[in-house]
Amino acid sequence: TGVASRPAGREATRPPSPLPVAEAGGGGGWVSVGIAVAVGAFLVRASPAVIQAAWGVGLVATVIGIWQMRRDRPLFHRAGAVTVALGLLTLTVVSANSLDRSDLPGPLAALVPPAEDIATTGAEVTPVPSETAVQPGARNDVRMAFGNPAHTGEHPGPGFAGAPQLAWQVDLVGEVFASPVLVDGVIYAGTRAGFLIAIDAATGRERWRFDLGTYVLRSSPAVVDGTVFVAGGYDLYALDSASGEVRWRRALRLAGPSSPVVVDGVLYLASQEGDVYAVDAETGSTVWDEAVGDLLFSSPAVAGGLVYIGSDGGDLLAFDVGTGRVRWRFPSGTAIHGSPVVAGGSVYITNRGGVLFALDARSGTERWRFAAGGGATPAVVDGVVYVAATETGLAALDAETGLPRWVYATGGPVTSAPTVAGDLVYAGSGPTLYAVGLDGVAAWRFPTRATISASPIVAGGAVIVASQDGTLSSLRDASAPDD
Missing domain, CATH: 2.130.10.10 (YVTN repeat-like/Quinoprotein amine dehydrogenase)
Known part of the structure; x- marks a missing residue:
């Protein structure tokens, strides 16, 4: 008939893919939800604990979305790495603004101006009774x-x-x-x-x-x-x-x-x-x-x-x-x-x-x-x-x-x-x-x-x-x- 035929038995001998194909569009939604959760908490000025928790949830959601995009390779290529990078960058900015700078590792902590013979503590209430405490009057x-x-x-x-x-x-x-x-x-x-x-x-x-x-x-x-x-x-x-x-x-x-x-x-x-x-x-x-x-x-x-x-x-x-x-x-x-x-x-x-x-x-x-x-x-x-x-x-x-x-x-x-x-x-x-x-x-x-x-x-x-x-x-x- 002029049409090339596939050798018999080829499909039977092909090993199954270890990564099942996901439904199209499954990853983009997770990434959007992750970004929205983290940015939303930051904009409403929640407490630091809530902001950090939202950042964690957003990060997990974004990772899930990226993983689903990886499994659905056509979707991943269509969305492009730019979208993924933008989501990660947004989460990073939100977390950097909400976390205590003193908790930042290595080079980032060095950006905080040094204190010369100055004692600091965290943001929790830490009473220190002293003779110099402000008294009524x-x-x-x-x-x-x-x-x-x-x-x-x-x-x-x-x-x-x-x-x-x-x-x-x-x-x-x-x-x-x-x-x-x-x-x-x-x-x-x-x-x-x-x-x-x-x-x-x-x-x-x-x-x-x-x-x-x-x-x-x-x-x-x-x-x-x-x-x-x-x-x-x-x-x-x-x-x-x-x-x-x-x-x-x-x-x-x-x-x-x-x-x-x-x-x-x-x-x-x-x-x-x-x-x-x-x-x-x-x-x-x-x-x-x-x-x-x-x-x-x-x-x-x-x-x-x-x-x-x-x-x-x-x-x-x-x-x-x-x-x-x-x-x-x-x-x-x-x-x-x-x-x-x-x-x-x-x-x-x-x-x-x-x-x-x-x-x-x-x-x-x-x-x-x-x-x-x-x-x-x-x-x-x-x-x-x-x-x-x-x-x-x-x-x-x-x-x-x-x-x-x-x-x-x-x-x-x-x-x-x-x-x-x-x-x-x-x-x-x-x-x-x-x-x-x-x-x-x-x-x-x-x-x-x-x-x-x-x-x-x-x-x-x-x-x-x-x-x-x-x-x-x-x-x-x-x-x-x-x-």
Whole structure:
């Protein structure tokens, strides 16, 4: 017939394949499920244990899918190795972000900045009783952002100059962008997940948490007379500091990173959409409400009968505390996202262009300017301005003249507003917290797990620092005797 015939008996003598052919498409589904499980856990900010478990499940599912693709060779060739490599790469990225860097092997662990004579522990709560544990009392309180209504950045202290030791460390399960506060031995911290959490300062154990819903907390709370004031979404809340129960709630325009200030029974706050509020702290009723006409990312500072705030349009404005009338306005030339600092008859502000201005607090007349390069809120204590300086680190300037006294090089930009307590200045630069003497000489540094954008708390012999990954750490002097 002209058609070649297969030799008789050939099929009978062919050995069976050790790998049965799988149904087409069986591997791709497993790979997709594996990637979805791991990435989903990472995006919802689950606890580290859940993330690691999801990563393991995702990896197993991906391996099963790859194996099925191998058995169904036409499918494997059609899908291509690129899809498989992409799945493995995604899982690797997720796991690298969710695991503790200290657990990484060999060369990866070497990428973590070395700590010089610095003790660290894991993320579990590890109380270390000591004489330097934060104790309740007004002298140890940091009631609002930047330390006080004038935002000078001065904390009660004491801190310590010796090598730091980790007293405890907890995971708040949500990034922390704004500075926590400390009142009567309790730390109050807000997270990106929309929770305000009360934490015992001596042990790190949670006392209560308040759910603001789906809104990100980007501002610090203020705690006065047993009430915690916090803004999130389109509401301002007054909570009982002991229980977290709501005392009152009022609507406001979108709350942004502006932190409240409470002075003489009146709360001052700005909405991101451009309103400056004065609110009765006892009832939540409006005292006055003024529209600026620009977006507001700055927090108000209050001193000498005036309320100061910077605008995204580049102006620094001074309002009368009683009426809300604008007393003066100073154009800085570009957006102001940092907060004003009032000290010694001057108000200090940095703009997004990296210029630090010193103005007369009563009139708004410029006294001097200095191109520091950083846009973070400065600290001003005892005639010295401490400010972020471009890529070089932390700079100290004479508050009267603006002339530099010293610059401490951190190797990168300062990412938090400085805190001053006693003879030391504390500031975050990337994932590292630095303690620098008032003479510009470093005392110590402590590596955290992520960038520090929140100012540290320094009170009662402890230094408390939050990093953006949600880790809250309490440090004490390693040489201090234990009880």
